[in-house]
Amino acid sequence: MKPLLITIDGPAGAGKTSVSRMLAARLGYKVVDTGALYRAVAYHAKSAGLQPDDDNGLEKLCNSLNLKFIQNEKGQRLLSGESDISDKIRTPEITMLSSAVSARPVVRTYLLKIQREIGREKRLIFEGRDMGTVVFPDADVKFFLTASLKTRSLRRYQELASQPLEAVAEDMKRRDSNDTNRTLSPLQPAQDAVIIDSTDLSLEAVAEKMLSYINALNE
Numbered sequence: 075m076k077p078l079l080i081t082i083d084g085p086a087g088a089g090k091t092s093v094s095r096m097l098a099a100r101l102g103y104k105v106v107d108t109g110a111l112y113r114a115v116a117y118h119a120k121s122a123g124l125q126p127d128d129d130n131g132l133e134k135l136c137n138s139l140n141l142k143f144i145q146n147e148k149g150q151r152l153l154s155g156e157s158d159i160s161d162k163i164r165t166p167e168i169t170m171l172s173s174a175v176s177a178r179p180v181v182r183t184y185l186l187k188i189q190r191e192i193g194r195e196k197r198l199i200f201e202g203r204d205m206g207t208v209v210f211p212d213a214d215v216k217f218f219l220t221a222s223l224k225t226r227s228l229r230r231y232q233e234l235a236s237q238p239l240e241a242v243a244e245d246m247k248r249r250d251s252n253d254t255n256r257t258l259s260p261l262q263p264a265q266d267a268v269i270i271d272s273t274d275l276s277l278e279a280v281a282e283k284m285l286s287y288i289n290a291l292n293e
């Protein structure tokens with residue numbers, strides 16, 4: 075099979091991360107969680123006391139960052155300089171802040187470059203919001219994974235158990251609205267994306283569906 079670059083876009087909680095990992099294990103590919111990069115910028119913006127709309131501050135901040143994915147015994151980790159920030163970027167506050175900074179052009183421009191550099195390698199699955207539309211419009215295979223708000227909130231609640239279900243649903247709704255309605259690279263399926271609704275499917279079934287699609291391409 076020819077080495078592919080695969081993109082999986084979709085809203086929070088649609089199952090992108092789990093499905094990407096399953097698919098990567100079956101194909102022998104690596105996953106790139108691009109949301110982690112936006113979270114890293116948000117994390118550093120908060121540490122520096124920046125407002126999420128301070129474009130000058132964000133630009134300086136981005137230029138000072140050195141973000142890198144590595145693989146170790148804990149799985150894929152995100153390093154900022156020498157420090158492993160993978161767990162620190164998963165708090166509800168950083169989650170909301172990442173959505174806010176992701177609407178800023180300076181942040182998107184900075185991360186676009188990093189993502190395309192990583193994408194020079196093949197055998198990768200990029201998951202995010204604008205992978206198939208903006209970052210890799212020529213990707214070999216594009217999926218757009220979605221699910222009802224109720225299902226997505228429940229999945230996220232069961233995963234994190236850090237907030238009541240109502241708060242998870244409320245945050246998710248706000249984030250959906252921010253990510254879908256921003257001017258730059260809004261969350262939307264690429265015209266040539268295969269759209270999969272995972273509301274009534276197990277994530278294993280979604281991964282199988284994707285795999286069948288990929289295998290059919292090679293027949």
Ligand code: DC
Nearest residue numbers: 108109110112172173176202203204
């Ligand atoms: O996938 P995630 O929940 O970790 O993403 C965090 C935020 O980052 C999300 O609310 C929107 C933003 N994001 C983005 O704008 N583009 C991407 N490719 C990935 C994430």
